[in-house]
Structure formats: C-alpha cells, structure tokens
Amino acid sequence: MRALAGSHRPWWTAYGFLLGLTSWLHEFAVLALAAHGLTLWWSRAERRSVRRWAIAGTAVVVGLLPLAVISAGQAEAQLGWLGRPSAGAWLLAAGLSAGAFVLCRLLVRTGRPGAPALTRVALPLLIAPVGLLMTASLVKPWYVDRYVLYGMTGLALPAGAALAWAAEESRRLATRARLLAHCLAAALAVAVLLPWSLQVRSPESRKDDVAAVARAVERRTHPGDGVLFMPSRRREWLLSYPEVRARLDDLALARPPGPSRTLQGTERDASAIRRALLSSDRVVALMDPAGQPLDPYAREEVKRRVLATRFQECERVRLHGAQVVVYVRRGAGPCR
Template identity: 35%
Template sequence: MTAVIVPAVVMFAIGLWGIDRGGMWRDEAVTFQVARRSAPEIWRLLHEVDAVHGLYYLLMHVVLAVPHPGEVVLRLPSACGAAVSAGLVGALGTRLGGRARVGLWAGLLYAITPLVVHYAQEGRSYALVTAGATGTTLLLLRAVEGRARRVWSGWGAYGGLLAVTCLLHEMAVLVVAAHAVTLAGLRVSRRVWGRWGCAAGFAVVVLLPLAWVSSTQSAQVGWLQVPGWRSALRVAREFLVVPMGVVFWVGVLVMLVGVTALRVSVVAVPLMVIPPALLMAASQVKPMYDDRYVLYALVGAPLLVAAGADRMAALVEGLVGRTAGRGRGRREVPQTGDHAGLRRAGRPAPGLPLSRAGASGSSGPGAGGPVALSDALVYGGTGQDAEAGPDGAAGRRPLLSPVLSLAGALVIGLVFLQYLPLYREDHTPASRPDNLATVSAIVHREVRPGDPVLFLPSIARRPALAYPKGFRGAWDIALGESGARSGTLYGREIGAEALRRRLATVDRVWVVAEPYALRGHWSPEDPADRVKLDVLRERFVPEKSRTYTVQGGVTVRLYVRRP
C-alpha cells in the first residue's frame, strides 16, 4: 500500500501547492463559464460547439454548484485526478515489477513530472482522463489474470471505465490500441481476446455518437499544426521529467534498461508509444495532435525508468550478497529468482521470454480462460527473489532492499529539488498563455459606469464571462443575446447595420481586442467584426495614454470620436 499511498499523497500536495495562482486563462475560463450554466443550457451548447468536453462540463457543473465557486474549486478535480493517477501508477509498478519499490519509484517519478504538475492545476479534463486511462490499464491486467470474483464483472468494469474515459475526451480511445498490443505481447487465449473485444467494443460504440458530433465541430482545432520531429522530441523530454542534457540521456539509458524487464515493458511501452504515434500519424493528414490529448501516455515512462532502476539495484544486491558470501567462506546457493521458484514448484524454466500461458491448450494457467500475468511474463522481469538461505545472496537482500528503496526515493526527491524553480514558475499566472483576471482588473479601474465596451472579435469577451465583476456597469454595445440563451460560448452579437447605428450614438468606446485584431492585415470574415474595424478606423482615434497591453497580447484601449 505504501507504493500507492505515498505517490498519491505527494502528488496531491504538489497539486495543491499554488493552486490559486491568481487568474484563469482562456481554456479554464470556458470551463468556468460553461459549467455554471444550467444543464439544459450546457446540452444546447454541445450541439453547436465543444461536444468533446460535454461530459466534463456536466461534471464540473456539479462541482461548481458549491457556494462561491472560484479558481481553487475549478482546479481541484484535476489535482484529485492527478493524485489518483500517481497512486495507480504505483499499483501498476508493484504488480508488473514484482517489488513494492518499483511501484514507489514509478509513482513518485510520475508525481514530479513537470507536465503532470502543470495539468494537475488546470481546469480542464486531461488529468481526469489520465486517471481513467491508467485505471483501465490496471483493470485490464486484473481481468486477464482472472482476479475478479466473476470474469464478466472484471471485463465489465474495464469496459465501463473505458467508456467513461473516452467520453471525457475522445482521444482516450487510442489507449485501446495500446491495450491490444499488450494483449498480443501476453499471448493470451482466444477467449480472453473475445472478452476484451466485447468490453472495448462497448466503449467504442458508446463513443461513436460523440465522435460524429465532434467531427462536425472540427473547425475548433483548426489552429493545430502538423506535428514533426520536434514534437516527438518535446514529448520525450517531457516524459523523462528533465530537459535535454546529460541527465536526460541518463534517463533514456535507465529507461532502455527497463525495457528489458518484459513484464513492465509489455504494458508500459505500448501505452507510452502507441497513442502519440497514432495521433501524430493521423495528424499528417488532418492536424489533431496536441501533447495534452495524449497526456495519459506519459504513464508508461516512469514505469520503465523505475523498472530499469530496479534492475540496476538488483545487480547491486547480487554483488553485495556474493561478496558477503565469499567473505564468510561459504557456498552460494545458485538457484534464486523466478527460475529457482519454478524449479521448486516442479515446473521447468523455458527459454522463451514469454510463456504461452493462456494460449490454446488443455492444461496450465489460462488454458481456455484468463491467464495469470505472473505466469505469462515471469521469465522477463526481476520478480520477487526466492530466499536462498541465510548464507546466500538472497539471504542478504532483505537487509539491503529497504536501503535501496529509500535511496531511490531520495534521488527522486533530489530531482524534484533541482527543478523546484521550474515548478514555482509553473505555479504563476505567467506560465499560461494569458491571464483574464488582469484584463478584468484594468476594465474595472478604467471604465466608467455606462461606458460602451466593444470586443474585437467576439471571443475577446472571455474576460467578461470569467470575471464579470470587473465589467459590471459597462455596456456591451455589440451583444444581442447572451451565450447561455443563444447556446454559444461567447453570445450572439447584433447585425452589422444595427451595430453601426449603435456606434454612431457614442463619442467614446473601450475596445478589448485579441492580439491580432488591431493589426492592419487582419481581415475578419464576420460582417459585425468588419463593421467594428471600419467604424473604429473611420470615426474614432485611439488614446495612446489609455492603452494597456497585458499578458498574451490582449489590448484594452480607449477610442474617442474624431473632432
């Protein structure tokens, strides 16, 4: 339990540290303002935009129903999701590595990964999706092993959690491909393949309506670029905790050692590689790739690093044990580890790295049914060493093993301390693309009651939706119908001619503009936005002394009518 609880507690503590960083950025603001609408209003919105986040918005609608919701409440589910993920990584490491220290190290490595820390304080769904994907991986192993009381209840839990995870974000469906590769590596029986196919098929069928609706809203991600080698290197750097350099390549070396532990790598490698690779490949045709969409793939990296460190620690244990044995002048018992245990159990140790447990046959574990993972992969991992007697190497290991476990945890702690400035920077508003609280504060300070405010384009209305107190008393001159009533994110504006007539009645107007909106080369498609630009250029002049540019390039500027 230590390998599960300690990483979860550490992750939760890191997630809470600086969680109220003093401002929401644009994506969080969307979550905040949509989730506070009524359920029917959210449902209406999803038919037009953001269907991919529909279940998350409904979940956050419940969370933000508390009195006086704010940034902490908005981000708390992500901190909890990251903590659950860290605990599940610890459970996976323990199950696959055969030692509690593998789980402990893997869970702690996951908890200190900067990318994980970043999304643990993000008011979006990605940390929760990672928890779901990691949970389905653990349930997959339990179902394959037949550990559930009823076979179908195990596969049912797997299929149910997989469906919920995919509904939280449809890109989570790529974990199905990773699980398929894992099952192929385990060489499970046809019956297991059939049960997995039914469970995974159920999740895919549940996802199909959402996938169809979201495909009609693909213009939302039109800003994504075709990923290249730089994207792959960035993912590798983020997965290995550290930036490029000597420490990075040491991490790569340890990970490669971990790949040789087949019990771990048969699960971790597909999980780490398959989802990003598939999404990058598909994005060569239609750009859909972003690191956060496959954040759950990061789970494989700490498992491999921990497995590699465990193999190195096992070598140290062996050397110390043999040295102690020779020092006593006694004979060392040669049969240790998994093969020794198999011989004592009366089973020969085959030469293949993976047994055929679970393949078709008349006897043996998994014949015609679930396969025990320990039987399927026992020859590829380190396993729990059998006792070789008081004078052998294994007899010395119980004393050395806790020391090595603690030493590994301390090394991880040193890595955390080394990158403490990076974490501190990430816990500030400057770590996000923009800070809508700053815009709202400027408007609250500068705009007089009754002054007209013009948002250019309409998406620049985000600060007013996230922090409405700052805009209280101002006149949103272009707004015709609110977002909640119109079923849109930012509201529906009045027509171009009606807007021209309204602007003709005012002598001053405050403009809140996106970074590109006031550049001369921008040509908006929306007629109302074209009227905004034309009237501002023809009838108004800016007051440079009343111009404010904030983080992210958003501009707040006063325009007055030409003499």
C-alpha cells in the same frame, strides 16, 4: 493486463465498459484503444485475446458514435481557436518518450520482474494517443496536451518502478551511505520538481493572464466606453471582474450569461454589432495575441472589418496571451 493474462470474458467486458464510460466522459480517451492494440501486438497475444479486445473496442467505438457525431458538428465552435502543434510541443513529446524509453530499458537490464510487460504497456500508452492526436492536428487542429494527459501514465509506470528498484538497492548500502543516498535523492527531487511547482503556480503557466487583462482595461477605459471581445469567448476575461465590466458598454452582447443560461452570454447578429460599433466613439477591444487563428464567423468578421475601416488605433497593450487595443472612431476626435 489481467484480461490479457487470463483472457477471461468478464475482464474484457469490464474493460469495454470502463473504456466506453471514460470515452463518453472525454472522447479522446478512445485513443487509448490504439495504445492497447499496440500492446497486444508487441506482446504477441493469443488470437483469442486479440479477438476479444477487438470486440470490446468495437463496442466502445459504436457506443461513442452518437456523441462523436454531435461533437463533430460543434468542433469548429469549440476547437476553432486551436493552432497546429508547435515545434516545442513535438520536442516535449519526443523528450518524454525518450525518457520513458530509457527508464524501461534500465528496468529490463536490471532484471526487474515484470519489466518487459510494463514496457509493453507503458510506452504505447505514452506515445500512441499523443502521437495520433498531434498528427491529426496537422490537418485539423484539435491538439491540447491536457486532452491526452492520461497518456502520462506511460511515464509514471516506469518512473515508479525505477524508484522502487532504487529503494531496494539502497538497502544493500551501509547505514551512512544509505542516508547519504537518500539525502541526495531528496535534493535531486527538490531541484527537479520545485521549479516546475513554482512555474505551474505562476501566471505564465496559463495560456493568458486574466488579472493583467483586467488591470489594463481598467487603466485605459472611461465609464461608458464600448468594449468588444474578439473573439466572443474572450468575454471570460472580464467575467471575474464585474466592477470593471459594469463601467463598460458591451457592444456585441445580446443577453448576459444569467438570462441566456450560457457561460458567457449570447451575441447580437452581425448587422446589430455593426450598428452598435458605429454609434460608439471609443472602443476597447480585447483580442487574442498576434498569430492566432481568426474565427471565420460573420459576427467576428464584422468586428474586424468595422474597426479596420472606421476606427483608428490609439494604443495596443500586449500581455501574456492577450492584447488590449484602444480604438477611436474616425472623425470623433483625437485619441484620448
């Protein structure tokens, strides 16, 4: 806003540098450019300000291109597990946007100084990055709410201004009435925030329950059983439970994390995975829940194909964000 108010070059230079640095730290931060462009349009900014914003934005995009090119080549491996935004995600985004709009209208109607300018900054920042990424994810699923979490600043700004206005208004009340108002406000804040605070600390707040997966595997495996991670990134479920992992034969693993200098280790090629599977009588597969996209890689395809054609399913345990499935090779005896 200082760059917009004064249109001084040093402010626009600092703006471009900070946004460029932020975008290198997290590429989707570049979507804030769209929000700022909407703010300029809404504010009917001078041509000089628009021109300097465009120059700074172009420099940010050009500077980000090398990283974007590399990331595009890795996108399928890094983001291939994502599905398209759910109806719940769209409703949540719409609800937050509506709430921010109501707060902004309240501030404008009360005549708060700076409320129109705050509105022109907050609403585009809340709506544009999320909206763009969710819309793009209808074609190429790249949306995760935390990727554009910075957009929540667009809700925090009017919420903070509304709280400041309420605090100022309460000073006009008598002492007892002011004390009652403060108590009611505190009770309301606890009633709203406490359930969220408790929920975010529960296993249900995560996309999976790693502890439950480890317990299910421990109860259903015998020493020497084969274990298969489908897809391979689900190896992370047992990385925190080495005592459980040590009793199992990781059929697809070529090199563990340490020697391979990777987070989860490296896997064998598809033919080696097939041979390892066929040499095992009992396999426990750790899988994504039903309905998740299937990785199209040869290693993952051979896991699915061999289990479907050469093994029989004995037990399937559905957990939060995961499935543990026990297989026995056909002809190797009954399920046990």
